[in-house]
Amino acid sequence: xxSSSKQEPLVTQELIINAARYVFIRKGYSGAxxxxxxxxxxxxxxxxxxxxxxxxxxxHAIFIGVxxxxxxxxxxxxxxxxxxxxxxxxxxxxxxxxxxKNSFVPAFLIHEVNQNAQIxxxxxxxxxxxxxxxxxxxxxxxxxxxxxxxxxxxxxxxxMLSLAIYPIMAEPxxxxxxxxxxxxxxxxxxxxxxxxxxxxxxSIKK
Amino acid sequence: xxSSSKQEPLVTQELIINAARYVFIRKGYSGAxxxxxxxxxxxxxxxxxxxxxxxxxxxHAIFIGVxxxxxxxxxxxxxxxxxxxxxxxxxxxxxxxxxxKNSFVPAFLIHEVNQNAQIxxxxxxxxxxxxxxxxxxxxxxxxxxxxxxxxxxxxxxxxMLSLAIYPIMAEPxxxxxxxxxxxxxxxxxxxxxxxxxxxxxxSIKK
DNA sequence: GTCTATATAGGGATAGAC
DNA sequence: GTCTATCCCTATATAGAC
Numbered sequence: 001x002x003s004s005s006k007q008e009p010l011v012t013q014e015l016i017i018n019a020a021r022y023v024f025i026r027k028g029y030s031g032a033x034x035x036x037x038x039x040x041x042x043x044x045x046x047x048x049x050x051x052x053x054x055x056x057x058x059x060h061a062i063f064i065g066v067x068x069x070x071x072x073x074x075x076x077x078x079x080x081x082x083x084x085x086x087x088x089x090x091x092x093x094x095x096x097x098x099x100x101k102n103s104f105v106p107a108f109l110i111h112e113v114n115q116n117a118q119i120x121x122x123x124x125x126x127x128x129x130x131x132x133x134x135x136x137x138x139x140x141x142x143x144x145x146x147x148x149x150x151x152x153x154x155x156x157x158x159x160m161l162s163l164a165i166y167p168i169m170a171e172p173x174x175x176x177x178x179x180x181x182x183x184x185x186x187x188x189x190x191x192x193x194x195x196x197x198x199x200x201x202x203s204i205k206k
Numbered sequence: 207x208x209s210s211s212k213q214e215p216l217v218t219q220e221l222i223i224n225a226a227r228y229v230f231i232r233k234g235y236s237g238a239x240x241x242x243x244x245x246x247x248x249x250x251x252x253x254x255x256x257x258x259x260x261x262x263x264x265x266h267a268i269f270i271g272v273x274x275x276x277x278x279x280x281x282x283x284x285x286x287x288x289x290x291x292x293x294x295x296x297x298x299x300x301x302x303x304x305x306x307k308n309s310f311v312p313a314f315l316i317h318e319v320n321q322n323a324q325i326x327x328x329x330x331x332x333x334x335x336x337x338x339x340x341x342x343x344x345x346x347x348x349x350x351x352x353x354x355x356x357x358x359x360x361x362x363x364x365x366m367l368s369l370a371i372y373p374i375m376a377e378p379x380x381x382x383x384x385x386x387x388x389x390x391x392x393x394x395x396x397x398x399x400x401x402x403x404x405x406x407x408x409s410i411k412k
Numbered sequence: 413g414t415c416t417a418t419a420t421a422g423g424g425a426t427a428g429a430c
Numbered sequence: 431g432t433c434t435a436t437c438c439c440t441a442t443a444t445a446g447a448c
Contacts, residue, residue, distance in 0.1 A: 012431080027321060031236035034424065044433055049425060051431095107316045110376050114313055115233060117378040124382055131384055154384070154394060155401065158373045161380075166368035170316050172323040174367075176330050178337055178360070188360060195361065203409045218413080240442065250415055255443060257413095419444070426437070 013051055015041040017061065020048075024062050025108045032059075060123060063112065066105060067127035073098055078132035078157075084142055085205070087135075089197040092164060096193050099168045106169040132157065148204045156204070163196050219257055221247040226254075227268050231314045235265050266329060269318065272311060273333035279304055284338035284363075290348055291411070293341075295403040298370060302399050305374045312375040338363065354410045362410070369402050 019041035023032045038045040052058035139153035225247035229238045244251040258264035283297050345359035
């Protein structure tokens with residue numbers, strides 16, 4: 001474990017973490033090369049093995065970090081104390097913004113979990129993942145109070161995540177299939193930040 | 207190119223295609239092993255190189271096949287002559303059914319296109335991919351005739367695809383995050399086959 | 413067409429100098 | 431802590447017998 005000297009802009013371990021994150025998220029575990037991570041970090045390949053004993057170790061460190069970030073971003077929004085409709089507006093606007101800057105993360109997560117569902121359960125625990133209990137209660141309360149229609153909170157949550165995440169994670173594919181250029185697609189996504197909230201709110205309010 | 211004898215249940219080339227499809231879709235290009243494909247097909251590894259000259263060749267054959275299948279499935283529904291609301295109901299019911307049997311396909315496609323967007327454009331052309339022009343016209347006509355609200359057909363299409371695809375492609379991830387068991391999740395997906403159509407139709411009809 | 417045996421390269425991992 | 435050199439296994443690919 002290297003000592004964190006105070007003046008250097010980025011200590012080696014951080015250089016490695018950032019580079020590994022960049023490469024793993026784009027290439028996946030099996031597609032990533034330790035040499036490429038070293039190049040990206042501007043250090044020697046052997047150093048990777050000095051700081052993290054193996055490729056797998058390094059991967060898990062990255063993976064847990066990604067989970068923690070998502071936990072912080074999504075769950076904290078969903079479980080916040082905002083008014084329901086404000087929360088929905090905030091969710092789409094804020095979360096799509098995050099996704100735009102991390103467009104490879106969802107496909108990375110799904111791809112890795114798909115071939116390793118069992119083992120990665122441990123990483124979920126390490127990242128402190130919890131259900132959005134407060135959000136679910138909030139929906140159920142809204143239904144009971146007659147403020148919104150009788151919706152299943154889990155289905156609503158699935159819809160929200162789908163509508164926000166899919167068009168961004170599948171951007172290269174969709175642009176290819178529908179023959180849309182970069183600028184047009186950005187415009188489409190930008191509109192979704194507000195229109196999705198309008199649509200969802202309109203569909204559940206009484 | 208082997209002659210297709212008429213009596214054998216599956217000629218070798220088909221055995222290879224099926225096995226390669228199975229393995230590539232689950233592991234991705236970089237995660238797949240030619241040995242595993244050979245085992246899955248029940249043949250010798252060298253035969254893979256006899257029929258397809260390289261791993262890359264075999265991959266492209268599979269990839270184009272997957273694109274052709276999707277082209278046939280989705281675009282043909284969207285461009286059919288059905289009434290709009292019937293079409294939406296049919297789309298969610300039928301397409302989610304297909305996705306349930308091919309749950310790894312979307313993540314596979316996205317993952318491969320993400321790291322190879324440029325090269326794979328050729329495969330799109332080979333697969334004969336076209337835009338759902340008829341569907342888009344149908345929406346615009348519905349809007350003009352005042353039958354449905356003023357919706358952007360591309361946004362509507364994105365929403366339909368997102369709502370259908372994401373919860374299935376992300377199933378292992380979501381089950382992990384939300385702590386849902388297999389049976390409950392299947393029930394949730396089953397409900398979506400009809401509820402999504404109800405929801406979308408309700409939100410666009412005047 | 414199908415097999416066994418083998419060549420060749422790539423990439424994870426370690427040894428050891430500084 | 432960081433580098434160079436190297437080990438060694440794995441995976442793609444080929445040669446050649448049958």
